[in-house]
Amino acid sequence: MTSIMPELPEVENVVRGLRAYLVGRRIERVVVTWERSVVDLTPDQFAQQLEGQTIVGVGRRGKWILIRLGDGRTLMVHLRMSGRMLLDCYVEPRERYVRAWFRLDGGHRLCFSDVRKFGRLWLVDDPQRALADLGPEPLAGAFTVDALNESLSTRRARLKSLLLDQSFVAGLGNIYADEALWRARLHPLRRADTLSPVEVERLHGAIRQVLQAAIDSGGTTLSEGGYRQSDGQTGSFARDLAAYGRTDEPCPRCGSLIERIRVSQRSTHFCPRCQPAPPAEIG
DNA sequence: AAAGCACCCTGTACGC
């Protein structure tokens, strides 16, 4: 399995690497080698609008990388499944996967590499508007227990589906959704509006703690071809995963074997003892 | 509102 999947912690680590390196640099030349990686613009338009610009900031919103430019526009990058942003092209002979690259001043180079071609580069005037449907940042102060409780209380969807829904909360993907539910001891098929106040508090804490811990560990790299920080470094959180990808392995908390089911077309891993099944539907 | 599916892609793992 080549699971890759940059989620919030991985993107945050990429952003930190990019920020330290890119701010103040000038984009001298842009080459797009897979035109569908660029949203809305032709490769020529994209290059023309970027060349000569200075990078004034690098940020993140959910799983989006936001590269702010001197003219006020923003280059938004979504890594989707297999995207990487590599500085001075840590690329072994992996040039074949580079879909766009940027020559910077001082002879430096930034490469957008993407095996599966799902990633996107998007130049926008207003990232706030472009991301208007994105849910709250789970690590921001506004994401409180009360706020989560309120948004859960009106929803009948299953927890796993909601955690994957970027308009509900931004930044979780399949790995951290499973890990948050495991930490919160909540079954992935629980209906959102059935959680008790204590359970909401557990979920809230679990989401924030697992994301912060993963950020601190440099993210999760599951395989050689997997996620890399912008300098090519791997993250170490894979060894701390309790449920994700651990089907039939013992739960670190109780020793029961982790089970795997499908929810929302996604593989879902949970402990059948720590995360008790919801009561049967109907009624 | 919620769920299901096809689509976009390709490397990998599998069965034969």
Added chain:
DNA sequence: TGCGTACAGGGTGCTT
């Protein structure tokens, strides 16, 4: 060894 096929994943858009 080699071929064919299923599968993994995030997000979008459509249908039920």
